[in-house]
Amino acid sequence: MSPIKPRTAASVILAAWVSTSAPAAPRFANPLPAGQIPNVLTLPVPYPKGWVFLDYASDRIEIRDVGSDARAVKGQVQARDSTTLLVPDGRNEFYTADTVWSRFTRGTRTDYITVYDKKTLEPTGEIVLPGGKRALITAMQGMFEFTDHERLGLVFDFTPASSVTVVDLPGRKVLGSIDIPGCSLIFPSGERGFFTLCSSGTMLSLKLDAQGRVIDRAESARFNDLSDNPLFTSSTVIDGVRYFVTMRGDVQPIDGRAEIAKVLPSWPLVSPAERAAHWQPAGWQVVTSDGHDTLYVLMQANAHEGTQKDPSQEVWVYDVRSHRRIRRLHLVRPGASIALTHADQPLLVVQSYVASKKGGELGDGRIDVYDPRSGALLRSLNTPGFHTRMLIEPVR
Amino acid sequence: MANIDGLTEKMLRGFAARTSRRSLFGMLGGVLAGASSLPLLPVARAADAPDPAADPKSGQQPPVYSGNPQDPGNQASCDYWRYCAIDGSLCACYGGTVNACPPGTEMSPITWIGTCRNPADGRSYIVSYNDCCGGVLWGRCNCQRNEGDRPVVRPQNDNEITWCFGTKSQSYTCTVSIILGAAEPEVHPAHR
Numbered sequence: 001m002s003p004i005k006p007r008t009a010a011s012v013i014l015a016a017w018v019s020t021s022a023p024a025a026p027r028f029a030n031p032l033p034a035g036q037i038p039n040v041l042t043l044p045v046p047y048p049k050g051w052v053f054l055d056y057a058s059d060r061i062e063i064r065d066v067g068s069d070a071r072a073v074k075g076q077v078q079a080r081d082s083t084t085l086l087v088p089d090g091r092n093e094f095y096t097a098d099t100v101w102s103r104f105t106r107g108t109r110t111d112y113i114t115v116y117d118k119k120t121l122e123p124t125g126e127i128v129l130p131g132g133k134r135a136l137i138t139a140m141q142g143m144f145e146f147t148d149h150e151r152l153g154l155v156f157d158f159t160p161a162s163s164v165t166v167v168d169l170p171g172r173k174v175l176g177s178i179d180i181p182g183c184s185l186i187f188p189s190g191e192r193g194f195f196t197l198c199s200s201g202t203m204l205s206l207k208l209d210a211q212g213r214v215i216d217r218a219e220s221a222r223f224n225d226l227s228d229n230p231l232f233t234s235s236t237v238i239d240g241v242r243y244f245v246t247m248r249g250d251v252q253p254i255d256g257r258a259e260i261a262k263v264l265p266s267w268p269l270v271s272p273a274e275r276a277a278h279w280q281p282a283g284w285q286v287v288t289s290d291g292h293d294t295l296y297v298l299m300q301a302n303a304h305e306g307t308q309k310d311p312s313q314e315v316w317v318y319d320v321r322s323h324r325r326i327r328r329l330h331l332v333r334p335g336a337s338i339a340l341t342h343a344d345q346p347l348l349v350v351q352s353y354v355a356s357k358k359g360g361e362l363g364d365g366r367i368d369v370y371d372p373r374s375g376a377l378l379r380s381l382n383t384p385g386f387h388t389r390m391l392i393e394p395v396r
Numbered sequence: 397m398a399n400i401d402g403l404t405e406k407m408l409r410g411f412a413a414r415t416s417r418r419s420l421f422g423m424l425g426g427v428l429a430g431a432s433s434l435p436l437l438p439v440a441r442a443a444d445a446p447d448p449a450a451d452p453k454s455g456q457q458p459p460v461y462s463g464n465p466q467d468p469g470n471q472a473s474c475d476y477w478r479y480c481a482i483d484g485s486l487c488a489c490y491g492g493t494v495n496a497c498p499p500g501t502e503m504s505p506i507t508w509i510g511t512c513r514n515p516a517d518g519r520s521y522i523v524s525y526n527d528c529c530g531g532v533l534w535g536r537c538n539c540q541r542n543e544g545d546r547p548v549v550r551p552q553n554d555n556e557i558t559w560c561f562g563t564k565s566q567s568y569t570c571t572v573s574i575i576l577g578a579a580e581p582e583v584h585p586a587h588r
Contacts, residue, residue, distance in 0.1 A: 081558075081567065081568075082558070099566075101565060101567055104533075104567075105530055105531065105532065105533055105565060105567035105569070106530045106564065106565040106567065107565070109565070109566060132566075135557075136557070136558035136560070136566055136568075137548055137554075137556050137557045137558065138483075138556040140548070140556070158548075158551070158557065159561065160506060160551055160557075160561055183549075184547075184548045184549045184551065185548065185549070197547075197549040198549070199549055199550050199551070224549065226546055226547070226549060226550045227546075230546055230547050230549065230550070231547065231549070232547065233547050233548060233549065305543050305544065306480070306541060306542050306543035306544075306545075307542070308542060308545070309540065309542050309545070310540075310542075388538065388540070
């Protein structure tokens, strides 16, 4: 911007004099104070536990206050393609994995991890991922995960050959790559390892050394019926056990306390009568928990082939020890993703949008915030311009 | 690229043929169950009602019809029968068609597969959803239909993946829907 020329400045002053020559409003004795330039906000660290990260997948990642009626956007970082997020508890930084092209949609491809400072949201580091193989898939759980106490970052690659890139996050360097042929996604297990779900219906567990090399592996028996009753890839962890739900309405726990994970017995979410009425889990991030003993699942009535990713009308709440349903929550708008905040009084955060089967123009979405005990709607947040799937990651 | 394309196409068609035998019963079962509980399919209703988008003053996406009574429906609308497992943008809204990528993009030879029932002839067809890559960023005529869609753990039936492989750019623009062939109607008793 060019500096103001003397002649222009004179006309501005004249205009100001003309506008102030009108009678002053007597209610306001003093003018508003002059603002400060430049003026850039920072965020409090640690973040309040009423905040969440909203991953708009291929647009932006937004930090939003869902815990107060202010409902404010607190900050955002840019996202480009299938962007995924990792937020450590123990460091004042967080990470996104993303992909860009040098000419926006063409040119040289770069896959990279950006290191952001939690307080300033400034990018303070970068780790370029080699090979142009990071999986470009709608952001979902299992694409970018920690292991080894948040030291190692694991990035899911798909070319369509499957592999995992192992990154030393504090060291800001790539350690290597692990082939996982026929398997997808990453679920951390034990101290330093992960399991992955395979197209044969099995699960492959891998134990790593400090350099990210495989030192042990084991494949489970087939348990995931990918044709008729597949596991949703969304999951939640309670006491080291990861809970998946299936398309037809079962819970499939997997014990991930040791690197070589174990498939535990499944149990039903629905009674025979409810199964006959086609109550099924449906949505995107379909399951969450309080981290102690209570499981929350998005449930859809009259579910059928093709509705498995549509928003659902209810959230059913279970005690994972007794396997009993303890509540049914009726949503004011069908929800596609759910998460529970980690505050002392947790809040149930539900992302909703209108699924279009016809026109292709989807309505603006909402973030609805509920009391998970009473099911009462507490507040509702706009998500302008957002039309599709989202991941919600509450602040820890 | 030509060799890779040819190889991939062979693999794809081989896969489609195997899929049609192995899982046709399940897929047909789903379709029949849906038909029995829904006396009027959305496509049938759409065919009967006048399409408001056809009005040149409507300001809506102009409809595209094949003109062939055996291939009914608006190919610029999510509810067109061949889009039964689509998740993405319709190329018919980007200067392409139901089975051709728009100019300036590149068609990925590696795809995901769906099985869709044609309401006109009652046949189920194996459909290849090829992504068109490297053009404008997607966002127009977005559709989410998930019949037969399965999690990424079975990638060939997953519509969340950007299927831009073997192309110069992997940036997604839109998706076309190409018939690979009619699914075989006979189901061997051993597969039931």
